[in-house]
Amino acid sequence: MxxxxxxxxxxxxxxxxxxxxxxxxxxxxxxxxxxxxxxxxxxxxxxxxxxxxxxxxxxxxxxxxxxxxxxxxxxxxxxxxxxxxxxxxxxxxxxxxxxxxxxxxxxxxxxxxxxxxxxxxEPLRGKQERRKSGRAAIVSSMRNEFERAGVWGMMRKRIAASLYTRAGDPMKIDCGYRADAAGAAGSLIRMFQAVSLEGDVEAAKGFAYSAPQLREGVERVERARLELTAVVEPLRMSEDGADEAVERYRFGVEAMEREAIRVVTLSDLARVAETARLELRV
Incomplete structure (x- = not known):
């Protein structure tokens, strides 16, 4: 040994x-x-x-x-x-x-x-530990992939939308980073938000609604372009068809994409994290 x-x-x-x-x-x-x-x-x-x-x-x-x-x-x-x-x-x-x-x-x-x-x-867990689901599971997966890429500690977390929209805006963006030279005019900031589409789609609608104000605010405050990315679960097809759930899922995706929000699923996170690693020169 x-x-x-x-x-x-x-x-x-x-x-x-x-x-x-x-x-x-x-x-x-x-x-x-x-x-x-x-x-x-x-x-x-x-x-x-x-x-x-x-x-x-x-x-x-x-x-x-x-x-x-x-x-x-x-x-x-x-x-x-x-x-x-x-x-x-x-x-x-x-x-x-x-x-x-x-x-x-x-x-x-x-x-x-x-x-x-x-x-x-860490808290003690029983044998029947309840698995994380919905938005909590997406946030956990995001952190795991960014940590694996070595960039989590370099990213901003819980970014207050009110910095860029207006006072009182309660939205917090999960994480983000500046993709190139800090302070350079015309540079790019990427922000990532976990959005669960398994239940209702109110979170997707709220994120889509906020997107134009966020972009304008980031351009004004940070002198940078803003790329917003929503991380969602993959679409799960149930045995009984569940057409209503599928329609809600697609509605949420389309609502965000109409506002030029990039939508990726959990299976895309490794690629997203690798891009962050390269851009942050880790």
């Missing part, structure tokens, strides 16, 4: 009420013992049910974005005069805290990270 690598890990905790001191673990930072901060890796949970139970008003978009921020600080940390994890503790709000380091022995970093997430972060 190959020698195990001595490592140390830190747990990232969400503390909604510092007076009560109650917390839930939301992520792990792992690095070889004694290594530079730049050698560390960070992963956050993909199941925010514990956070929602503790704090129904928690801003999950901010917490998800924090993973990318910590990864970037760790990547640049070797040049800091102050240890990067101490810096994070000093600069993060009290609602997000970092534990004392703990030791572990790892066969490899990837396997150890998965083990630590299962042990300390």
């Amino acid at each position: 190959a020698d195990r690598v001595p490592c140390e890990f830190f747990l990232i905790r969400y503390v909604p009420d510092v007076v009560k001191g109650e917390f839930t673990n939301i992520g792990v930072v792992l690095r070889p013992a004694g290594a530079e901060a730049a050698d560390a890796v960070v992963r956050f949970t993909r199941d925010w049910s514990r956070v929602r139970c503790m704090d129904a008003d928690a801003d999950l978009g901010v917490l998800e974005a924090l993973e990318g921020e910590i990864a970037e600080r760790l990547r640049l940390g070797a040049a800091d005069t102050k240890p990067v994890l101490t810096l994070l503790e000093d600069t993060l709000s009290n609602s997000v805290q970092i534990s004392e380091p703990r030791a572990s022995l790892a066969e490899n970093m990837a396997a150890e990270m998965e083990q630590l997430l299962r042990m300390y972060v």
Whole structure:
């Protein structure tokens, strides 16, 4: 058996009420013992049910974005005069805290990270775990493919439409990135939205309705063209025909395509993520 690598890990905790001191673990930072901060890796949970139970008003978009921020600080940390994890503790709000380091022995970093997430972060699951469906399943698949391509941490998440439309617009776009030089006039921004067509098509209609205002706003604010992509489930044909479900599905797709929204299915995600990898030069 190959020698195990001595490592140390830190747990990232969400503390909604510092007076009560109650917390839930939301992520792990792992690095070889004694290594530079730049050698560390960070992963956050993909199941925010514990956070929602503790704090129904928690801003999950901010917490998800924090993973990318910590990864970037760790990547640049070797040049800091102050240890990067101490810096994070000093600069993060009290609602997000970092534990004392703990030791572990790892066969490899990837396997150890998965083990630590299962042990300390992810909720326990029963044998009859309910599978994600609808929009939640699409969002999970999007994240998996972008992570596999190594670009998830470089993308914006939960992008507020109100930045580009008008104050009060509640829509959030799941993720996006600038495809070429930041700030360059006429550059391209790609945004991706999970849209489930298995139930009703209101989400598709709402996305289509917002598309012209989003494009105008991105051109005005970012000086860039906007390409919108809707990620949907593949059309499932049932044994009894289910003509009504098929008609709803096609109506949703056509409503978005009329507003020049590119519609792709889950089977296209690997290709979409590979394009992102190339454009972000990963």
